[in-house]
Amino acid sequence: xxxxxxxxxxxxxxxxxxxxxxxxxxxxxxxxxxxxxxxxxxxxxxxxxxxxxxxxxxxxxxxxxxxxxxxxxxxxxxxxxxxxxxxxxxxxxxxxxxxxxxxxxxxxxxxxxxxxxxxxxxxxxxxxxxxxxxxxxxxxxxxxxxxxxxxxxxxxxxxxxxxxxxxxxxxxxxxxxxxxxxxxxxxxxxxxxxxxxxxxxxxxxxxxxxxxxxxxxxxxxxxxxxxxxxxxxxxxxxxxxxxxxxxxxxxxxxxxxxxxxxxxxxxxxxxxxxxxxxxxxxxxxx
Amino acid sequence: xxxxxxxxxxxxxxxxxxxxxxxxxxxxxxxxxxxxxxxxxxxxxxxxxxxxxxxxxxxxxxxxxxxxxxxxxxxxxxxxxxxxxxxxxxxxxxxxxxxxxxxxxxxxxxxxxxxxxxxxxxxxxxxxxxxxxxxxxxxxxxxxxxxxxxxxxxxxxxxxxxxxxxxxxxxxxxxxxxxxxxxxxxxxxxxxxxxxxxxxxxxxxxxxxxxxxxxxxxxxxxxxxxxxxxxxxxxxxxxxxxxxxxxxxxxxxxxxxxxxxxxxxxxxxxxxxxxxxxxxxxxxxx
Numbered sequence: 001x002x003x004x005x006x007x008x009x010x011x012x013x014x015x016x017x018x019x020x021x022x023x024x025x026x027x028x029x030x031x032x033x034x035x036x037x038x039x040x041x042x043x044x045x046x047x048x049x050x051x052x053x054x055x056x057x058x059x060x061x062x063x064x065x066x067x068x069x070x071x072x073x074x075x076x077x078x079x080x081x082x083x084x085x086x087x088x089x090x091x092x093x094x095x096x097x098x099x100x101x102x103x104x105x106x107x108x109x110x111x112x113x114x115x116x117x118x119x120x121x122x123x124x125x126x127x128x129x130x131x132x133x134x135x136x137x138x139x140x141x142x143x144x145x146x147x148x149x150x151x152x153x154x155x156x157x158x159x160x161x162x163x164x165x166x167x168x169x170x171x172x173x174x175x176x177x178x179x180x181x182x183x184x185x186x187x188x189x190x191x192x193x194x195x196x197x198x199x200x201x202x203x204x205x206x207x208x209x210x211x212x213x214x215x216x217x218x219x220x221x222x223x224x225x226x227x228x229x230x231x232x233x234x235x236x237x238x239x240x241x242x243x244x245x246x247x248x249x250x251x252x253x254x255x256x257x258x259x260x261x262x263x264x265x266x267x268x269x270x271x272x273x274x275x276x277x278x279x280x281x282x283x284x285x286x
Numbered sequence: 287x288x289x290x291x292x293x294x295x296x297x298x299x300x301x302x303x304x305x306x307x308x309x310x311x312x313x314x315x316x317x318x319x320x321x322x323x324x325x326x327x328x329x330x331x332x333x334x335x336x337x338x339x340x341x342x343x344x345x346x347x348x349x350x351x352x353x354x355x356x357x358x359x360x361x362x363x364x365x366x367x368x369x370x371x372x373x374x375x376x377x378x379x380x381x382x383x384x385x386x387x388x389x390x391x392x393x394x395x396x397x398x399x400x401x402x403x404x405x406x407x408x409x410x411x412x413x414x415x416x417x418x419x420x421x422x423x424x425x426x427x428x429x430x431x432x433x434x435x436x437x438x439x440x441x442x443x444x445x446x447x448x449x450x451x452x453x454x455x456x457x458x459x460x461x462x463x464x465x466x467x468x469x470x471x472x473x474x475x476x477x478x479x480x481x482x483x484x485x486x487x488x489x490x491x492x493x494x495x496x497x498x499x500x501x502x503x504x505x506x507x508x509x510x511x512x513x514x515x516x517x518x519x520x521x522x523x524x525x526x527x528x529x530x531x532x533x534x535x536x537x538x539x540x541x542x543x544x545x546x547x548x549x550x551x552x553x554x555x556x557x558x559x560x561x562x563x564x565x566x567x568x569x570x571x572x
Contacts, residue, residue, distance in 0.1 A: 009458065111422065111456035114398050136397065137457070144458040170397035171423070172295065172430040 003085040005077075005092045009100075009145055012093050016054075016146060024051035028148035028175075030139060033057040033094075034074040034193035035083045038183040042152040045180050047088025054146050055084045057094040062107050063134030074196050093146065100141065113137045113171070115163045119255065123159045123248050124270055124279065135160055136167050143175050151175050156182040156190050158268055158281045162255045182281070184210065190280040197276040201241075206273045208239035212247070213282040216267045220284045225261040234269070245270040245277070252283065261285040289371040291363075291378045295386075295431055298379050302340075302432060310337035314434035314461075316425060319343040319380075320360040320479035321369045324469040328438040331466050333374025340432050341370045343380040348393050349420030360482050379432065386427065399423045399457070401449045405541065409445045409534050410556055410565065421446055422453050429461050437461050442468040442476050444554055444567045448541045468567070470496065476566040483562040487527075492559045494525035498533070499568040502553045506570045511547040520555070531556040531563070538569065547571040 006012045019026060027050030029042045035055075046053040057080055064070035077094060084092055104110055113136035119125070120132050143151065153161045165177050183191045188210040189203065198206060212234035219233050227249040234247055250257055252264040261284055268281035292298045305312060313336030315328045321341075332339040343366055350356035363380060370378055390396055399422035405411070406418050429437065439447045451463050469477045474496040475489065484492060498520035505519050513535040520533055536543055538550040547570055554567035 013460075108404070109402050111399060111401050111453040113457070114400050116395050116397060118394070141456075141458045144460060147460065167397040170427075171399070172427045174299075174430060174433065 003081060003089055003092060005081060005094055007093075007095055007099065009095060012054075012091070012145060015091065016052075019052050020147070025150070026050055026146065026148040027053045028142065028146045028151045029053065029055045029089070030142050030151065030153070031055060031057055031080075032059045032073065032193065033080050034076050034196065035080045036183075036191045036193065036195075038154050038156060038191040040083055040087045041183050042154055042180050043084055043087035043089050045178065046150065046152045049150055049178070050148075052091070053089045054091045054093055054148065055080075055089045056142050056146070057092055058100060058138070058142075060100075060134060060138040061097055062101070062110075062112075062137055063131050065128055065130065068128070069194075069197075074193055093142075100138070107134070110137070113140045113167060115167055119159070119163050119166060122250075122257065123246055123268060125159065127245055127270070132160070132163050136163065139164055140167070140171070140173070143173055148175055150178050152178045152180055154182060155179050156192065156279065156281070158266055159255075188214065190278070192278060194276055194278060198273060202274045202276065205239040205241035206278055208237055208242055209269055209271050209273075209278060209280050212237050213267055213269060213280055217282050217284050220261050225285075227259055227261065230261070230267070234267075238271075239273075241273060243272045245272065249284075252285075289367060289375055289378060291367060291380055293379075293381055293385065295381060298340075298377070298431060301377065302338075305338050306433070311436070312336055312432065312434040313339045314428065314432045314437045315339065315341045315375070316428050316437065316439070317341060317343055317366075318345045318359065318479065319366050320362050320482065321366045322469075322477045322479065322481075324440050324442060324477040326369055326373045327469050328440055328466050329370055329373035329375050331464065332436065332438045335436055335464070336434075338377070339375045340377045340379055340434065341366075341375045342428050342432070343378055344386060344424070344428075346386070346420060346424040347383055348387070348396075348398075348423055349417050351414055351416065354414070355480075355483075360479055379428075386424070393420070396423070399426045399453060401453055402456075405445070405449050405452060408536075408543065409532055409554055411445065413531055413556070418446070418449050422449065425450055426453070426457070426459070429459055434461055436464050438464045438466055440468060441465050442478065442565065442567070444552055445541075474500065476564070478564060480562055480564060484559060488560045488562065491525040491527035492564055494523055494528055495555055495557050495559075495564060495566050498523050499553055499555060499566055503568050503570050506547050511571075513545050513547065516547070516553070520553075524557075527559060529558045531558065535570075538571075 027046030029046050059073050112133045114133045215237050216230045216234050231247050247269045250266050265285040266281050267284050270279045313332030315332050345359045398419045400419045501523050502516045502520050533555045536552050551571040552567050553570050556565045
């Protein structure tokens with residue numbers, strides 16, 4: 001099937017309407033573009049699950065803070081198109097900011113979808129004020145535009161995944177959220193569009209982020225379940241060019257912070273390498 | 287057609303799914319019950335417009351403030367059922383609070399839909415903190431549950447109507463919002479479920495609310511367009527048992543406050559009669 005790139009909401013709606021009429025199931029993979037193998041795994045999963053896979057490529061201004069990398073965020077639509085097609089997508093939806101937010105002069109001009117404070121007042125939400133409101137708002141919009149049966153989200157953005165699942169349940173959105181495993185380079189580095197910002201030396205330093213998580217995972221296997229000790233173990237292997245923002249431990253079901261890894265949990269980290277902000281996480285406590 | 291009352295979300299979804307498969311159009315009239323002739327006009331309009339009309343009857347806790355009338359708000363499902371059936375509804379959706387907000391212990395536990403501050407920081411939003419967040423949240427939920435083609439809202443709740451229209455556009459919700467005219471008693475009193483709180487004496491006092499709006503409308507027709515003067519004109523006819531909360535004048539397109547009625551506008555009022563809070567509004571400046 002040929003891949004079609006659509007920029008206009010009305011045009012996308014028409015195409016989807018036709019597919020729905022034919023009884024086809026729709027999968028959505030929401031992305032900000034600069035697609036990598038992590039995205040590829042989502043697209044592949046969607047095209048295995050659904051008749052029609054729509055990949056949205058939209059760098060959403062509303063989820064970026066004033067001092068974040070909205071302007072320099074990589075835009076690579078040509079190669080995104082290639083990767084999406086190779087993994088079975090039928091449609092790329094790549095709207096302009098003006099299509100998505102007509103008439104918006106400032107973020108406070110629009111209706112926002114706000115996740116509960118306790119899910120935002122932790123991890124990435126602490127340093128990225130308003131970020132998850134922006135994410136929930138754009139995902140709600142994309143859900144309403146595409147009206148997918150399934151939507152695929154990577155577990156690398158683990159807090160985002162939980163917040164989206166909570167939002168979908170809270171607002172009775174008729175979309176099934178499918179979490180997909182985090183994908184790593186062979187080196188262990190979690191794949192991220194922001195890795196393109198890293199020099200070779202930065203990348204070397206960044207490796208200690210995933211290594212710190214593997215260290216935690218091993219320590220838990222060896223019976224260390226106190227998160228303070230696990231934190232110290234992780235910090236001990238951190239490269240000196242890595243500035244951790246947080247290392248947090250949460251219950252895998254409730255996403256609430258845990259002090260002992262006595263249940264299925266997640267260890268999550270955010271850190272800066274040469275001012276590039278990276279996140280990673282690992283499943284522990286099974 | 288017989289009217290069916292459904293309490294469970296899953297059951298409603300199944301019924302709607304079947305109607306959609308048959309190509310039927312769905313109209314939703316969201317209400318808090320205690321239906322009166324104002325609601326009847328919405329239901330009638332819906333059943334003229336759509337194949338299937340769903341009336342939701344749900345007193346939404348999330349849109350009531352801690353000192354408001356959630357507990358004593360009238361619940362009259364039997365007579366609501368009668369009125370809905372007489373006006374062509376096929377379904378009443380009357381979920382419990384536990385159906386709509388499972389596991390919610392406090393409002394801050396759930397994802398909320400928040401309209402832009404400037405639409406909330408005026409009129410009813412000023413005194414009813416969080417009210418419109420609660421309204422937008424429950425309407426989004428109802429839209430996602432019922433997935434109507436059209437939804438019908440009364441112009442009595444004029445600020446609500448504007449906020450819902452803005453929300454629907456901002457979030458790309460695939461529902462057409464149909465505004466329906468305010469309905470009055472012969473006396474001029476705007477119909478409201480809260481009128482059931484009024485004694486005969488209160489009702490007599492309350493009449494001066496609509497009378498103040500008619501006075502404004504006449505004054506504008508006679509060339510008085512300064513809103514300060516119109517305010518004074520309205521206050522001059524107000525019964526002494528009526529405590530106005532606001533009299534505001536807004537542009538009918540943008541809903542922005544106006545100082546001169548030199549365009550199609552709305553005059554809106556909120557007032558208490560014996561502690562019962564009533565609202566009303568009128569079109570002016572055509």
